[in-house]
Amino acid sequence: MDKIDPAMIPPGMDQDDIENAIANYYYSCTQVTATCPVKATTLGYYPNRGINIFFAIGFAAAAVVTLLLGLRKKTWSYTSFIAAGSALELAGYAARIPLTDNPWNKHAFETQIVAIILAPTLVCISIYLTLKHVCLSLNPALSRVRPRLYPFIFVPLDVSCLLVQAIGGALAASAAKKDLKMVQHGNRCIIAGIVLQVVVLLFFGASAGDYWLRVKKWIKSDEADPEALALWRDxxxxMFVYAVTGAYSGILIRCIYRIAEMAGGWGNHIMQDEPSFIVLEGFMVLIPCILLACFSPGYLFPQMAARMSAPKSARESDAEKQVQPEGHESHQQTASGDESGPSDAQTHVEPAPTPVLVESKGKEGV
Known part of the structure; x- marks a missing residue:
């Protein structure tokens, strides 16, 4: 229906009315027929059954492995977001399987669109949580931001991306039958959410990269403490850091692809190209989920796992303690030693042991 016979257009209809009438007609299609061709669907093709089954199995495996390894080591928040993202991807690709028989299946199409668009946002949250624990475990003082604040910066931004995309999807879905312009507004809202997500990802990458370079320089100096040096060389x-970096890169590539895919509107030529969708959407999310599932911090980064599984009060105390500049504690101990000498001498009148104690503390203060 690329060309419309003017004689078929009722008098008084403008271009918007015509577009809405066409959209309304195709919205009523339920099966592929001569008047409802597969080319007129949003996807424009019959999805490949085998690859969608493969993705569904892959994301199911990622969710199961994440839960088995994560819950055992009690990395609750890190585990839950990866598992939730993998489960949502599973639902999306499971919904694509019925589309292989009938691309006009509206319920399956809407399910896969919502699930596949929103799932990576949940996976990103787990990636954002890692920077805090890397900073606390190496050298918190080198971070330009207090490490415990990283989740409070990136997680709300990430959730904002999700909400903007969800609002756009709701607008598009509610207006799909009667208002093509509202569908376009919803599409722009989805694009805005994905663009915001790319900006947040780039901001996170810049923060992590800056910290990594600062630590790399510090670790080569004489100021590096043995524990940080041991962790750096572990x-x-x-392996954990490389896995998170690979996952981050995959999600970033996927989000950039989504901007290009959505920019042309529903049913554009990029959206109707299945190979690019398989590689730049499917694999660019499946690989990160598998990396994050298999390279669990519970086994590769025990400092993070121990901190996440500890009681909240202990985590906060540990964070505050580690964020102090290097040498702060030793300075306090020295000062305490200097002060305790005269204080003890003045307040405690003891037999012979007293001078010995004062002398010992005096030496410690120096």
């Missing part, structure tokens, strides 16, 4: 820790 192969398991580096």
């Amino acid at each position: 192969k398991k820790f580096r």
Whole structure:
């Protein structure tokens, strides 16, 4: 229906009315027929059954592995967001399977659109949580932001991306039958949410990269403490960092692809290209989910796991303690030693042991 016979257009209808009438007609399609061709669907093709089954199994496996390893080590928040994102992706690709027989299946199409668009946002939250724990475990003083504040910065921003995309999807879905312009507004809202997500991801990448470079320089100096040096050289820790970096890169590529895919509107030529969707959407999310599931911090980064599983009061105390500049505690101890000498000498009148104690404390203060 690329060309419309003018004689078929009722008098008084403008261009918007015509577009809405066409959208309304196709919205009523339920099966592929001569008048409801597959090319007129949003996807424009019959999705490949095998690859969608593969993705569904892959995300199911990622969710199960995440829960098994994460719950065992009690990394509750990190585990729950990866598992939730993987489960949502599973629902999305499971919904694409019925589309392989009938691309006009509206319920399946709407389910896969919502699930696949929103799921990576949940996975991002787990990635954002890692920066705080890396900073606390290496050298909190080198971070430009207090490490405990990172989740309070990035998680709300990430949730905002999700809400903007959800609002756009709701607008598009509610107006799909009667108002094509409202559908376009919903589409722009979805694009805005994805653009915001890319900006947040780039901001996070810049923050993490800046901290990594500062630590790399510090670790080569004489000021590096043995614990941080040992962690930096630990192969398991580096494997965890590489896995998170790979996951971050995949999600970022996927979000950039989504901007290009949505920019042309529903049913544009990029959206109707299945190979690009499989590679830049499917694999760019499946690989991060598998990386985050298999390279669990509970086994590769035990400092993070121990901190996450500890009681809240202990976590806060640990965070405040570690965020103090290097040498702060030793300075306090020295000052305390200097003060305690005269104080003890003045307030405690004891037999022979007293001078010995004063002398010992005096030496410690120096």
